[in-house]
Amino acid sequence: MKLDLEHVRNILRRTPSTLNLLLHDLPEAWLMSNEGPDTWSPYDIVGHLIHGEETDWIPRARIILEDGESRAFTPFNRESMFEKSKGKSINELLDTFARLRAESLRELDELNLTPELLEKRGLHPELGRVTLSELLATWVVHDLSHIGQIVRVMSKQYGDAVGPWKAYLPVLTR
Amino acid sequence: MKLDLEHVRNILRRTPSTLNLLLHDLPEAWLMSNEGPDTWSPYDIVGHLIHGEETDWIPRARIILEDGESRAFTPFNRESMFEKSKGKSINELLDTFARLRAESLRELDELNLTPELLEKRGLHPELGRVTLSELLATWVVHDLSHIGQIVRVMSKQYGDAVGPWKAYLPVLTR
Numbered sequence: 001m002k003l004d005l006e007h008v009r010n011i012l013r014r015t016p017s018t019l020n021l022l023l024h025d026l027p028e029a030w031l032m033s034n035e036g037p038d039t040w041s042p043y044d045i046v047g048h049l050i051h052g053e054e055t056d057w058i059p060r061a062r063i064i065l066e067d068g069e070s071r072a073f074t075p076f077n078r079e080s081m082f083e084k085s086k087g088k089s090i091n092e093l094l095d096t097f098a099r100l101r102a103e104s105l106r107e108l109d110e111l112n113l114t115p116e117l118l119e120k121r122g123l124h125p126e127l128g129r130v131t132l133s134e135l136l137a138t139w140v141v142h143d144l145s146h147i148g149q150i151v152r153v154m155s156k157q158y159g160d161a162v163g164p165w166k167a168y169l170p171v172l173t174r
Numbered sequence: 175m176k177l178d179l180e181h182v183r184n185i186l187r188r189t190p191s192t193l194n195l196l197l198h199d200l201p202e203a204w205l206m207s208n209e210g211p212d213t214w215s216p217y218d219i220v221g222h223l224i225h226g227e228e229t230d231w232i233p234r235a236r237i238i239l240e241d242g243e244s245r246a247f248t249p250f251n252r253e254s255m256f257e258k259s260k261g262k263s264i265n266e267l268l269d270t271f272a273r274l275r276a277e278s279l280r281e282l283d284e285l286n287l288t289p290e291l292l293e294k295r296g297l298h299p300e301l302g303r304v305t306l307s308e309l310l311a312t313w314v315v316h317d318l319s320h321i322g323q324i325v326r327v328m329s330k331q332y333g334d335a336v337g338p339w340k341a342y343l344p345v346l347t348r
Binding site: 001002003004007010011014017018021022026027029030033124127128129130131133134135137138140141142144145147148151152154155157158159160161162163164165167168169170171172174 | 192
């Protein structure tokens with residue numbers, strides 16, 4: 001499927017409410033459990049998404065529009081949430097994400113992107129040349145992929161509780 | 175984690191609204207696209223979840239409570255939605271699922287399950303002996319796993335649109 005800016009907006013604006021529904025007031029054990037050493041809990045993932053709004057998506061779109069390939073993106077710290085989320089409740093994090101995402105979508109509108117601008121190129125510090133259109137598609141897939149990660153991490157907490165049904169649930173061994 | 179009936183209810187009651195948020199009024203192309211031959215679209219998955227409410231979870235709980243291991247569960251047809259959903263809009267399916275899930279949760283309450291009843295055993299036609307507790311844990315994981323499948327199927331529609339970022343998005347090749 002080719003990128004459609006209206007679809008991008010349509011999907012991105014659903015994510016804060018989806019996360020709210022999945023995680024608001026969820027018991028601590030479900031929020032804080034992960035998949036084992038060096039993996040993330042649902043709580044960690046919301047912090048990671050917040051950091052994306054602050055430093056990744058719109059900031060990189062602006063770099064592409066303003067500097068093109070002449071200035072590489074600032075590398076994205078995938079794990080800064082371990083420090084930044086400290087002491088915050090999940091409901092606080094969810095509210096912060098919702099506020100930042102609403103701002104990002106407002107800023108996206110204000111960029112007045114045209115098909116020509118969407119093909120504009122930027123420089124990724126590791127991947128090399130990328131387009132603005134690819135950045136926006138990645139934003140969508142990144143959201144969806146972390147929603148998927150959250151439900152996978154949650155599933156695994158009942159990995160033993162399902163007993164013999166484990167054989168029918170590939171999510172538990174992924 | 176051991177099964178906690180309050181947690182089971184807490185998670186199961188969120189699923190209809192989560193699906194609504196992800197899929198209500200989503201453009202047709204996103205709803206109807208799947209991962210290739212013999213795979214399911216988000217639209218198909220909602221139909222499959224409806225069929226689970228009608229024939230799997232509460233009906234099997236009742237068989238365990240009433241007949242124990244003396245009567246095997248009726249096998250579950252995982253693909254009956256291809257016929258049953260025909261001609262229905264996604265919003266109709268979402269409403270049906272929400273109604274059925276609310277009924278299921280009411281019926282679950284009415285079963286007045288105790289720790290002893292949760293250990294009661296039933297007979298799965300393929301897996302053999304299972305407990306009511308395992309059935310309920312499977313219900314939770316089944317919900318979460320299909321939410322994960324929906325966002326994975328959606329992600330893949332932008333598998334090419336993300337360009338070089340594909341290398342950072344394992345969801346696209348899963």
